[in-house]
Amino acid sequence: MTGTARFLSFLCSLSVAVLVFSGPSGAAELAKPKGEVLLTLSGNVSNQNAGDKAEFDFDMLHALGVTKIETATAWTQGTKTFEGILLKTLVDAVGAEGSTAEVIALNDYKVDIPMKDFTDYPVILAYQMDGERLKIREKGPLWVVYPEDDNPKLKNKQTQAKWVWQVKEIHFK
Structure with a gap:
């Protein structure tokens, strides 16, 4: 994705977030x-919207704007097109603060991701791959995706450890 496309995607996401x-x-x-x-x-x-937490269904996530990332992964064959919400947009939408996002999967696997990653790179929480909604057996319903092909320095084991799939919760601290 070019810099202009990223900027336009960000503006669209921001506009939708303000309206929603x-x-x-x-x-x-x-x-x-x-x-x-x-x-x-x-x-x-x-x-x-749920006590001291924020809960989202698919329509709410989708309303925040769609960002596409084309990248190869260590877990799929060839380049894939992922669609989802920019994690930066999600952070802004709920007014999240802190330095770390603890991402928790359905099996309670947890990974701490520096929130700086969300401003340094267009990291998304993907809900779709190659035009199909992600199912649990395909690493869904939500998968943290980094734009590795656009940023070769992200192609390393440290970044791969942050590609949490089957995401159910993000705890900001």
Whole structure:
């Protein structure tokens, strides 16, 4: 993805986020999910909709804007096209603060990702690969994806360890 395309994708995501999360007074309001909850955001989040947490269904994630990344992975054959939400956009939408995002998978596997990664690179939380929604057996429903092909310095074991799949929760600390 070119720099211009990334910038336009960011502007689109930001515009949608403002429309989705701004109430009449301009204060951030996070709607409650109407469908199955795919993702819970916890910890240092200021915009919540489920007690002290923020929950998202697919439509809520999709409404924040779609970002595409084309990259090869260590777990798939050839280059794949991933679609999802920029993690930076998600952080902004819930007012998350801190230095670390603890990403938790369905099997309770946990990885700490520096939140700086989300501003340094267009890291996405993918829900689609090659036009198909990710299923649990295909590393879904949500998968942290780094743009390795666009950033060769990300092709290393440290970055690969951050490619958490079957994501259910992100805890900000």
